[in-house]
Amino acid sequence: MLTLNVNGKSHEVDADADMPLLWALRDLLGLTGTKFGCGIAQCGVCTVLVDGVPLRACVTPVSALAGKKITTIEGLSADSSHPVQQAWLAEEVPQCGFCQSGQILTAAALLAKTPQPTDADIDQAMAPVLCRCGTYPRIRLAIQRAAKIVKESRHG
Amino acid sequence: MAERIEVSRRNFLKIGAALGGGLLVGIDAAACGRKDIAPVNNAGQQGIFAPNAWIRIGVDDSITLLVGSSEMGQGVMTAIPMLLAEELDADWAKVRAEFAPAHASYTNPIIGRQHTGGSTSVRGFWQPLREAGAATRELLIQAAAQRWNVKTAECSTEPSVVIHNASGRRLRYGELVEQAAKLAVPETAFLKEPKQFRLLGTSVPRLDTPAKLNGTAVFGQDVKVPGMLIAVVARCAVFGGKLKSVDASAAKQIKGVRHVVEIDAGVAVVADHFWAAQRGRDALKLEWNEGAAATLDSAQIRAALVAAVDSGKSARNDGDVNQAWQNAAKKIEAVYEVPYLAHACMEPMNCTAHVRKDRCEVWVPTQGQATAQHQIGRHTGLKPEAIQVHTTFLGGGFGRRSEYDFVVEAVQISKQLGVPIKVIWTREDDMQHDVYRPATYNRMTAAIDQQGTLSAWQHRIAGPSIFARVYPTGIKDGLDVTSLENAQNIPYAIPNVAVSYALVNAGVPVGFWRSVGASQNVFVTECFFDEAARAAGKDPLALRRELLKAHPRHRAVLELAAQKAGWGTPLPAGRARGIAVAESFASFVAQVAEVSIEHGVPRVHRVVCAVDCGMVVNPNIVAAQMESGIIFGLTAALKGEITLAKGRVQQSNFNDYPLLRIDEAPRIEVHIVSSTDPPGGVGEPGVPPIAPAVANALYALTGTPVRKLPIRI
Numbered sequence: 001m002l003t004l005n006v007n008g009k010s011h012e013v014d015a016d017a018d019m020p021l022l023w024a025l026r027d028l029l030g031l032t033g034t035k036f037g038c039g040i041a042q043c044g045v046c047t048v049l050v051d052g053v054p055l056r057a058c059v060t061p062v063s064a065l066a067g068k069k070i071t072t073i074e075g076l077s078a079d080s081s082h083p084v085q086q087a088w089l090a091e092e093v094p095q096c097g098f099c100q101s102g103q104i105l106t107a108a109a110l111l112a113k114t115p116q117p118t119d120a121d122i123d124q125a126m127a128p129v130l131c132r133c134g135t136y137p138r139i140r141l142a143i144q145r146a147a148k149i150v151k152e153s154r155h156g
Numbered sequence: 157m158a159e160r161i162e163v164s165r166r167n168f169l170k171i172g173a174a175l176g177g178g179l180l181v182g183i184d185a186a187a188c189g190r191k192d193i194a195p196v197n198n199a200g201q202q203g204i205f206a207p208n209a210w211i212r213i214g215v216d217d218s219i220t221l222l223v224g225s226s227e228m229g230q231g232v233m234t235a236i237p238m239l240l241a242e243e244l245d246a247d248w249a250k251v252r253a254e255f256a257p258a259h260a261s262y263t264n265p266i267i268g269r270q271h272t273g274g275s276t277s278v279r280g281f282w283q284p285l286r287e288a289g290a291a292t293r294e295l296l297i298q299a300a301a302q303r304w305n306v307k308t309a310e311c312s313t314e315p316s317v318v319i320h321n322a323s324g325r326r327l328r329y330g331e332l333v334e335q336a337a338k339l340a341v342p343e344t345a346f347l348k349e350p351k352q353f354r355l356l357g358t359s360v361p362r363l364d365t366p367a368k369l370n371g372t373a374v375f376g377q378d379v380k381v382p383g384m385l386i387a388v389v390a391r392c393a394v395f396g397g398k399l400k401s402v403d404a405s406a407a408k409q410i411k412g413v414r415h416v417v418e419i420d421a422g423v424a425v426v427a428d429h430f431w432a433a434q435r436g437r438d439a440l441k442l443e444w445n446e447g448a449a450a451t452l453d454s455a456q457i458r459a460a461l462v463a464a465v466d467s468g469k470s471a472r473n474d475g476d477v478n479q480a481w482q483n484a485a486k487k488i489e490a491v492y493e494v495p496y497l498a499h500a501c502m503e504p505m506n507c508t509a510h511v512r513k514d515r516c517e518v519w520v521p522t523q524g525q526a527t528a529q530h531q532i533g534r535h536t537g538l539k540p541e542a543i544q545v546h547t548t549f550l551g552g553g554f555g556r557r558s559e560y561d562f563v564v565e566a567v568q569i570s571k572q573l574g575v576p577i578k579v580i581w582t583r584e585d586d587m588q589h590d591v592y593r594p595a596t597y598n599r600m601t602a603a604i605d606q607q608g609t610l611s612a613w614q615h616r617i618a619g620p621s622i623f624a625r626v627y628p629t630g631i632k633d634g635l636d637v638t639s640l641e642n643a644q645n646i647p648y649a650i651p652n653v654a655v656s657y658a659l660v661n662a663g664v665p666v667g668f669w670r671s672v673g674a675s676q677n678v679f680v681t682e683c684f685f686d687e688a689a690r691a692a693g694k695d696p697l698a699l700r701r702e703l704l705k706a707h708p709r710h711r712a713v714l715e716l717a718a719q720k721a722g723w724g725t726p727l728p729a730g731r732a733r734g735i736a737v738a739e740s741f742a743s744f745v746a747q748v749a750e751v752s753i754e755h756g757v758p759r760v761h762r763v764v765c766a767v768d769c770g771m772v773v774n775p776n777i778v779a780a781q782m783e784s785g786i787i788f789g790l791t792a793a794l795k796g797e798i799t800l801a802k803g804r805v806q807q808s809n810f811n812d813y814p815l816l817r818i819d820e821a822p823r824i825e826v827h828i829v830s831s832t833d834p835p836g837g838v839g840e841p842g843v844p845p846i847a848p849a850v851a852n853a854l855y856a857l858t859g860t861p862v863r864k865l866p867i868r869i
Contacts, residue, residue: 016411019431027386027429032378033371035551036430037502038583042810045502073371085369092361092776095229095784097368098375098502098551123819130810132502132552133229134787136821138780 002062006031007075017063021055022046024062025072033073033101037130044129047102048072054109054128073101076108083153084108087146095133102129107143115150117143205333207292207341209261210240210285217316217330219244219251224262225281226272226523227255227364228553229784230839231777234362235278236285238773242355243289243347246329247316253363258525258545269526273558273668275741275837278773282835290345298342299335300327315354350771350832359776364549376521376548377580379508384576385414387569388433391422391589394446394803395665399423403441410436419568421561426569430580449663450803457662457800458493461597465618468658469634471644475652477603480612484603488691492600492680493864496798497593497669498813503551504586509566510576515542518566521550523557531560535567554788555668559591587813588805591667592798594619594639598680602688603652610688610703612652615643615681620666621659634659641673642738642844646681647710648703664800670788671840674740675847679793679865682736682848687861696852697723697735709768709833710737713746716766716827721748731761734852736845741837743769744829747786747845749822751853756869758794760822760850768829769836778838779826785842786824791816793847795866 004011004021006029013028025031025048034057037045041056048057049071076082080089084107094100103126110117110125117125122143131139205213212220221240227233237253240246256262262270266280293313300318301308304325312319316329350356367373392398402423404416412432417424425436481487508519509532516536522528525545532543550557562579570577581589596619603612621636630636635657637644644655669675689699697718704710714737718724721733730752737746750762765782772778795814799806807813851862854869 016431023429023431026378027431030380031371032374032380035375035503036377036580037504038810040583040809040811043502043583076370080366080370088369089361089365092365092780094362094365094368095231095780096227096502096550096552097229097364097373098549100368101371104369126818130502130815130817132500132554132788132815134784134816134821135780136787136816136818137783137824139818 002066004062004065004070005068006070007072013062015062018061020058021048021060021062021065021070022057025057031072031074035098035101037099043099044106045099045102047105047129049105049109052109052112054106071105073105076105082108083146083149084111084142086149087142090145091138091142093135093138093142095135099129099131103131103135103139107139107146110143111146111150116147203333205337207295207336208288209256209259210288211244211292213329213333215330215333217250217328219246219316219329221251221253222256223253224256224259224270224525225264225277226547226550226553226557228272228523228550228557230781231362231774232272232277233364234360235773235777236281237363238355238360239278239281239285240289242353243286244293245313245315245354248355248360250316251363255547258529258543262525271526271558272523272553273555275839275841278835279742279837286347287345290347291342294342294345295336295339296329296332298339299332302335303327303332357772357775359774362777373549375503375551376506376508376519377503377551379519379548379578381508381510381519381576384508384578385426385428385573386430386433387424387426387566387577387579388430388437388582389419389422389424389565389579389585390437390440390442391585392444392446393588394444395449395663397444397446397450400443400445406441407436407439410439415573416440417569417572419565421565424565424569424579426573426577434582446803452663452803453801454799457595457664458597460660460662461595461618464658464660465597465599465616468616468618468656470654470656471635471640472653472655474654477612477614477652477654480603480605480652481601483605484611485606486604486691488602488687490600490684490687490861490863492598492684494596494676494679495796495865496595496664497792497796498587498590498798498807499552499554499556499669500587500813500815501552501554501556504583505556505562505581506579507562507566508576508578509563509570511536511567511570511574515544516567517544517546518563519546519548520563521548521557522560522563523550523553523555524560527558528560528563531564532567535564536571554670555672556590558668561589583810584808587808591625591665593669593675594622594666595662596639596676600680600684602684602691604688604692608692610648610650610692610699613646613648613650614654616656616658617643618658618660620662620664622666622668622672624659624661625665626667631659638668638673641677642740643673643677643681647707647739648685648700649706650703671740671785671843674738674840674844675789675792678736678738678844679847679851682738682845683851683855683862686734686852686855700735700737709744710739712829713737713744713766713768716829717746717748717764720766720825720827721750721764723748732853732857734849734854734856736848736852738841738844740841740844743767743836743838743841745782745841745845747849749846749849749853751850751857753854753857753869758850758854758867758869760790762823762825763846763849764825764827765842766827766829767841768831769838769841770831770833771835772828773835775828778828781838782826782842783824785840786846787816787821789843789846790850793850793865793867797866
């Protein structure tokens with residue numbers, strides 16, 4: 001048995017040490033918001049935050065996560081009120097939606113570190129997450145919008 | 157895709173303009189009546205008004221609209237409800253959408269079965285679903301008129317409310333549910349004039365966005381059924397290969413592995429979770445009879461196309477190409493090639509099935525509910541009414557999910573084991589067992605006469621045929637229309653045109669890939685057109701305008717895109733523009749790409765897109781689909797290539813089949829032409845012009861034509 005801290009809760013999981021976090025989340029904990037896209041850290045749809053840093057759950061063994069705080073899309077906010085989720089709704093970013101958990105979490109980590117990102121910051125931070133539907137132009141707009149929401153909430 | 161049902165266009169009876177400024181129409185009882193209500197959801201439930209297969213109104217004013225088309229990102233889960241809600245005069249804030257089951261009620265009128273493809277959903281359902289909404293509104297008005305003891309003509313509606321005009325009395329739709337449910341479906345109903353639309357033509361928010369922001373949207377991969385096990389299938393790496401032997405002893409030792417079973421596709425390892433199933437598959441000792449395709453490689457396939465290209469069947473022969481060739485002042489010749497491409501949906505193929513003795517349920521991200529149901533029947537012996545198909549969200553489709561291979565796998569495993577089975581393909585499975593966009597070899601010739609006119613155009617295509625696999629009887633005189641679209645019917649006024657097609661079965665399964673023949677033929681024809689323009693000494697835009705006089709919609713999008721892009725105005729050094737135009741799926745799209753070369757690689761900075769898709773249902777979704785088509789098409793233009801060696805697909809994952817990333821994505825501007833023409837498609841038409849627009853920009857920049865995809869400088 002291993003203990004994983006996911007979205008602020010401790011979970012006991014019966015997993016071999018080398019099981020990737022992705023499958024512990026999806027098949028053992030039933031948290032299916034984190035997606036399987038490639039299995040080799042190339043597409044980023046499995047991105048979760050580990051102590052606030054984007055990480056590919058498909059290649060991260062559960063044994064590496066003892067004592068770390070894991071945030072999945074289900075735990076980003078209780079009511080889709082995170083500035084990135086608000087901005088994503090306003091810009092209508094998702095199409096098929098399959099990659100969006102990875103996009104949203106990656107954007108949230110970017111803004112936590114760089115609250116007012118440049119276009120180049122956005123491209124660099126978001127490049128690990130693929131979108132086959134081509135929502136990239138709207139992701140850029142939504143991140144700029146989310147940055148504004150963050151700024152206004154700080155000054156307001 | 158085994159059978160294709162003849163399209164039967166319903167008779168649509170126009171009775172003429174009538175009271176209220178609407179259009180009185182005859183209502184098709186089969187589409188709008190109660191006779192054929194799908195046996196689903198809350199139909200027949202107390203307190204729910206279910207007048208037809210699409211509409212459910214609750215006493216609490218809730219409006220649930222059933223969507224029989226598949227949501228794969230294109231926005232159909234919003235567009236279909238908009239058609240219904242407009243004529244129902246529903247309050248959009250009260251509308252929610254649900255996926256419909258597989259049922260004949262949801263037959264796409266253009267395709268002839270319940271299927272999502274060919275950018276047909278809005279085109280096909282535009283009329284019948286507005287009628288279904290209007291007929292339902294009529295029933296609610298009748299119910300209110302009865303309650304008030306007034307004539308229906310004295311009543312009107314505002315969103316989700318019936319109003320008695322003279323007295324101002326109001327009844328909410330929810331208050332009329334029980335009375336309306338007792339009324340017979342009317343024979344006629346009023347359709348709105350476009351100027352009366354409240355929803356159509358506006359960017360109402362997509363209904364599926366909220367669920368796609370918080371992890372609650374259920375894709376096929378996310379399906380959970382009590383008692384379900386996960387399966388991963390080992391398939392022969394060579395197309396058509398068969399299992400010779402399997403030793404599963406090591407696989408069965410792995411913790412979590414429950415079963416190893418043989419199915420038509422190969423060997424399935426069934427486990428408590430994916431990780432165990434995948435490790436179990438890795439531990440199988442397998443021997444295959446690889447069959448005839450075991451020596452196939454890309455060079456052989458290309459050689460077969462080259463050998464066949466001059467002996468194709470004629471698809472078009474206007475005037476006398478040979479005569480024009482002999483009289484030409486200038487002659488140009490070129491070979492254009494495009495590779496096989498994978499679909500690479502972000503969600504790898506999957507399906508969950510539970511087969512019991514007397515019934516079967518599947519949960520599947522599919523574009524083809526009717527085909528899935530038919531195939532399940534073939535493999536279980538069950539009748540359609542015993543087969544429930546639950547459609548999930550699709551993590552991309554692009555034509556790949558028109559297939560049913562993943563459905564049959566899940567059904568065959570569940571049938572053997574008697575428990576619910578979720579088959580999940582790995583990315584490698586998905587990449588190497590796709591049905592690919594056909595590779596083609598094209599020999600082009602064109603003649604310019606003494607007056608500088610483009611006098612002859614000859615296009616010889618050699619390539620594998622999609623219809624040969626999915627719809628062989630659709631091949632007429634050796635011609636597959638999907639291989640010829642946008643080649644046979646190039647729109648330019650050229651007096652002598654010859655187009656031919658040589659069908660070459662190369663041994664690689666091919667299938668529908670977003671925008672199909674247009675995706676490759678528009679690259680070939682629009683690029684060769686720029687070569688012809690240069691030979692004639694003309695500006696590529698000017699020559700297009702000159703030769704498109706009979707095609708005002710092509711011209712209008714070209715001119716709009718050119719104007720917004722600043723065609724002909726100076727650019728920074730090292731940049732150039734290219735333009736291309738295409739009609740596909742009843743829509744017209746022109747794109748201008750602004751391109752440079754950085755570190756030996758093309759860089760696309762800006763794309764200006766003009767689209768005429770007829771009457772627009774939701775402008776924001778149209779713009780999103782143009783952006784989507786451009787990014788999707790750029791991956792094909794700049795990166796995509798599937799190659800074969802020893803009968804095996806050499807690419808396996810995104811490391812060797814890369815997709816465009818955000819740092820390579822251009823700025824995109826979309827301009828929509830205002831139109832009163834019937835709606836055209838939007839899911840696909842954004843794709844075809846981008847590859848030639850980029851290639852033509854590079855041609856303008858370097859003087860060397862780009863004749864092969866993916867583009868390599």
